[in-house]
Amino acid sequence: MCLGIPGKVVEIFDENGLIMGNIDYAGTINKACLEYVSDIEVGQYTVVHAGFGISIIDEDEAMKTYETWGEFVKASAEEGLDIFGNPLKDKNIE
Amino acid sequence: MMKYLDEFRDPEIAKQILSEIHKTVTRPWVIMEICGGQTHSIIRNGIDQVLPKEIELVHGPGCPVCVTPLEIIDKAIEIAGRPNVIFTSFGDMLRVPGSNKDLFMVKSEGGDVRTVYSPLEALTIAKENPDKEIVFFAVGFETTAPGNAMAIHQAAKEGIINFSELVSHVLVPPAMEVLLSSPENRVQGYLAAGHVCTVMGLDEYDPIAKKYSVPIVATGFEPIDVLEGIFMVVKQLEENRHEVENQYLRSVQKEGNRTAQELIAEIYEVSNRKWRGIGEIPMSGLTVREKYKSFNAEEKFSVDDIQTEEPELCISGVILQGLNKPNECPAFGKECTPTTPLGATMVSSEGACSAYYKYQRID
Ligand code: SF4
Numbered sequence: 001m002c003l004g005i006p007g008k009v010v011e012i013f014d015e016n017g018l019i020m021g022n023i024d025y026a027g028t029i030n031k032a033c034l035e036y037v038s039d040i041e042v043g044q045y046t047v048v049h050a051g052f053g054i055s056i057i058d059e060d061e062a063m064k065t066y067e068t069w070g071e072f073v074k075a076s077a078e079e080g081l082d083i084f085g086n087p088l089k090d091k092n093i094e
Numbered sequence: 095m096m097k098y099l100d101e102f103r104d105p106e107i108a109k110q111i112l113s114e115i116h117k118t119v120t121r122p123w124v125i126m127e128i129c130g131g132q133t134h135s136i137i138r139n140g141i142d143q144v145l146p147k148e149i150e151l152v153h154g155p156g157c158p159v160c161v162t163p164l165e166i167i168d169k170a171i172e173i174a175g176r177p178n179v180i181f182t183s184f185g186d187m188l189r190v191p192g193s194n195k196d197l198f199m200v201k202s203e204g205g206d207v208r209t210v211y212s213p214l215e216a217l218t219i220a221k222e223n224p225d226k227e228i229v230f231f232a233v234g235f236e237t238t239a240p241g242n243a244m245a246i247h248q249a250a251k252e253g254i255i256n257f258s259e260l261v262s263h264v265l266v267p268p269a270m271e272v273l274l275s276s277p278e279n280r281v282q283g284y285l286a287a288g289h290v291c292t293v294m295g296l297d298e299y300d301p302i303a304k305k306y307s308v309p310i311v312a313t314g315f316e317p318i319d320v321l322e323g324i325f326m327v328v329k330q331l332e333e334n335r336h337e338v339e340n341q342y343l344r345s346v347q348k349e350g351n352r353t354a355q356e357l358i359a360e361i362y363e364v365s366n367r368k369w370r371g372i373g374e375i376p377m378s379g380l381t382v383r384e385k386y387k388s389f390n391a392e393e394k395f396s397v398d399d400i401q402t403e404e405p406e407l408c409i410s411g412v413i414l415q416g417l418n419k420p421n422e423c424p425a426f427g428k429e430c431t432p433t434t435p436l437g438a439t440m441v442s443s444e445g446a447c448s449a450y451y452k453y454q455r456i457d
Contacts, residue, residue, distance in 0.1 A: 032212075036353050036354045038353070
């Protein structure tokens with residue numbers, strides 16, 4: 001129950017006075033309550049936990065983490081350890 | 095391609111962070127990841143095996159299924175067996191063994207036990223079955239509390255009187271403190287649970303970081319998140335800093351989700367709570383406030399007299415405190431497997447024992 005995952009809001013609607021939304025998780029659409037992220041707009045991403053959006057993903061921050069380390073990767077020519085090397089590579093990483 | 099997931103599983107970036115960790119570490123350090131989701135990410139991706147040998151990861155108590163006390167499971171089983179009740183729960187609670195049986199067995203004996211994905215589904219069932227009592231098993235950390243609070247709030251608003259919650263909510267920071275204050279404690283730094291922090295924010299951690307001189311870094315769940323969180327903790331330890339930092343910036347804001355905090359505080363109050371395998375921790379749980387007591391299943395069904403002691407069979411208590419690893423339990427992989435679980439850390443897909451079993455850490 002604790003595994004919250006990010007999904008994209010594709011539709012926002014009202015249900016019994018609650019802000020609800022349809023959330024797209026890479027093709028699977030599921031309903032979630034968006035009362036706790038009431039500023040969210042269609043097209044934004046939210047982390048959903050047990051049927052409730054608990055945060056709006058900050059796209060700038062997400063890009064920053066990725067880009068900062070991406071720069072490092074480019075700058076570094078060294079061949080280090082492959083942490084996803086065999087045999088773990090064959091494992092199903094979902 | 096899953097946006098905001100695949101990027102954080104990029105092996106090139108993982109490799110880069112790992113090499114920074116290798117460059118930074120000079121001494122042995124023990125770091126605990128709080129959350130079961132992080133434990134799974136670590137074991138599944140073999141992160142613990144590629145870290146410098148100086149760094150030991152110990153797995154924390156962050157699986158709500160694992161810490162739900164036997165007593166509450168027995169109460170759930172008692173309520174679920176009553177003829178007029180529809181008992182609803184998240185799926186992972188159904189197989190948790192009580193003293194004599196689990197909720198699945200109640201179901202096979204004819205009890206109306208249903209799995210729901212959200213507590214709001216339980217409310218819908220209540221509206222559709224006005225002649226039945228609908229009970230929702232409200233378990234979890236600060237991450238499920240907003241939804242469970244909303245269900246009671248909504249039931250009150252819509253006047254749904256045949257709905258109640260059996261509440262066994264636990265709070266993470268008091269448990270972190272209990273572990274640190276134990277004479278056997280080995281933990282020197284924490285990866286705090288990213289989604290608990292998303293709801294509650296970071297302020298609760300400042301006094302803990304200060305009092306016990308431990309770095310605490312709010313961390314996400316993907317391999318890149320976990321590696322970056324470890325890097326931030328190690329950097330602090332090596333520099334003799336003990337601060338609260340935020341790795342999981344894309345989801346965690348310092349003040350957390352205020353709307354969620356307000357509704358949690360409206361519906362529930364902080365109370366003492368038993369943790370399976372650890373015992374009672376003061377002010378470490380949530381209970382339904384007096385004002386909403388008609389939605390409190392423990393009051394409605396008077397099951398207060400059920401008291402159960404934990405069996406001595408399984409060492410999940412010390413595992414939850416980071417003192418032993420699952421494969422050090424004599425029953426691990428023998429008497430105890432995911433199909434024949436002895437303890438909650440094997441039942442729950444978020445438990446450390448099931449992570450070790452699934453990814454075959456037999457030795
Ligand atoms: S392996 Fe089974 S018996 Fe041993 S600690 Fe884990 S859950 Fe308990």
